[in-house]
Amino acid sequence: MPVLRTIRERFAAERPLDGLTIAACLHVTAETANLVRTLIAGGADVALCASNPLSTQDGVAAALVAEHGAEVHARRGEDVDTYVSHIAAIVDRGPQLTMDDGADVISFLHARGGPALDAVIGGTEDTTSGAIRVHALEEEGRLAFPVLALARARVSQLVETRHGTGQSALDGILRATNTLLAGRTLAVYGYGPCGQGIARRAQGLGAAVVVCEVDPVRALEARLDGYTVLPGVEAAARSDVLVTATGASDVVADEHVAVMRDGAILANAGHFDVEISVGALRAAATASRQARPLVEQFDLSGGRRVNLLAEGRVVNLAAAEGHPAPVMDIAFAVEALAIAHLADAATTLEPALHEVPAAISDEVARLALTAVGVEIDHLSDEQRRYLTSWA
Numbered sequence: 001m002p003v004l005r006t007i008r009e010r011f012a013a014e015r016p017l018d019g020l021t022i023a024a025c026l027h028v029t030a031e032t033a034n035l036v037r038t039l040i041a042g043g044a045d046v047a048l049c050a051s052n053p054l055s056t057q058d059g060v061a062a063a064l065v066a067e068h069g070a071e072v073h074a075r076r077g078e079d080v081d082t083y084v085s086h087i088a089a090i091v092d093r094g095p096q097l098t099m100d101d102g103a104d105v106i107s108f109l110h111a112r113g114g115p116a117l118d119a120v121i122g123g124t125e126d127t128t129s130g131a132i133r134v135h136a137l138e139e140e141g142r143l144a145f146p147v148l149a150l151a152r153a154r155v156s157q158l159v160e161t162r163h164g165t166g167q168s169a170l171d172g173i174l175r176a177t178n179t180l181l182a183g184r185t186l187a188v189y190g191y192g193p194c195g196q197g198i199a200r201r202a203q204g205l206g207a208a209v210v211v212c213e214v215d216p217v218r219a220l221e222a223r224l225d226g227y228t229v230l231p232g233v234e235a236a237a238r239s240d241v242l243v244t245a246t247g248a249s250d251v252v253a254d255e256h257v258a259v260m261r262d263g264a265i266l267a268n269a270g271h272f273d274v275e276i277s278v279g280a281l282r283a284a285a286t287a288s289r290q291a292r293p294l295v296e297q298f299d300l301s302g303g304r305r306v307n308l309l310a311e312g313r314v315v316n317l318a319a320a321e322g323h324p325a326p327v328m329d330i331a332f333a334v335e336a337l338a339i340a341h342l343a344d345a346a347t348t349l350e351p352a353l354h355e356v357p358a359a360i361s362d363e364v365a366r367l368a369l370t371a372v373g374v375e376i377d378h379l380s381d382e383q384r385r386y387l388t389s390w391a
């Protein structure tokens with residue numbers, strides 16, 4: 001992770017996080033470990049817990065404690081009560097800054113209120129799903145501190161959402177099922193940057209791709225990108241693989257379960273396990289079994305059997321290893337610079353959901369290009385004048 005390494009070296013010299021405690025609720029992976037090391041190099045005290053019970057790499061959690069001085073509360077497969085108790089543990093450290101992947105810490109702090117909430121000066125949120133929750137707090141007039149929406153940074157949308165999710169969601173599906181995508185029909189529910197990435201990669205592997213989308217402009221974009229656009233139930237009746245990437249709940253529900261094909265594979269690439277209604281599957285099924293690790297097979301009417309991956313949890317992290325390191329290098333470089341920006345400027349920001357400053361996105365893209373030896377041109381003064389003149 002060369003970009004993050006450059007930032008770590010800078011942080012070690014400049015110590016932008018000196019004296020600050022950060023409560024971070026992130027996927028506890030090897031890539032996250034490099035972010036935590038960077039924050040510690042910058043002077044922060046870091047308490048980390050998991051943002052998903054199935055994504056924790058236990059060896060990474062242990063190494064962070066034993067070798068890098070972080071406090072970690074995470075264990076792969078932890079139950080819901082333990083998961084919540086781990087969030088409480090990092091909040092009890094009295095952080096000034098928070099880092100979220102799904103907004104669980106922000107949500108916990110606001111539900112509890114009191115001095116712990118008052119002490120926080122700012123936070124970051126990695127995902128679009130989490131940003132929706134923060135936005136809801138803001139709309140109710142309850143958001144108590146500024147939050148930077150990292151997934152909206154230009155460089156993150158490109159690298160993390162489109163390329164990261166595009167590749168790693170398919171990686172999770174293929175690792176769990178060992179299936180062949182060529183010649184099969186794959187339906188993507190949602191054509192945001194995640195859905196676009198999944199559609200592109202699935203097409204590259206030879207699948208016929210169907211897109212389901214509620215936003216008319218995005219649906220038109222999918223059509224112009226060459227995909228078949230269909231309503232969700234129709235797509236469910238025609239597809240061999242169904243992947244949700246919307247952020248909404250019950251995207252695949254009773255009416256989809258009623259028409260799905262024998263052998264269909266169901267996977268969720270969205271952050272929360274609400275997109276596929278597992279309840280609808282269980283209610284319709286006459287029996288179910290564990291067909292392979294992370295594959296639950298349900299017997300449905302008409303002799304159909306459908307396969308649910310990773311309990312409907314985010315498939316790239318539950319069935320594979322999430323985004324690969326080169327993707328997280330860029331995502332976490334944005335995160336490190338964003339938290340340093342908050343340490344410096346949070347008191348000047350309104351309690352609202354904010355964009356990451358464009359300069360951070362540009363700087364990370366520049367560092368990423370330098371790391372792979374790519375040079376680019378710069379505007380001349382004359383060109384800059386032309387591009388900023390109304391005349």
Ligand code: ADE
Nearest residue numbers: 027029031032321322323
């Ligand atoms: N989110 C998606 N992939 C990830 C990874 N490898 N590590 C941490 N967070 C992630």
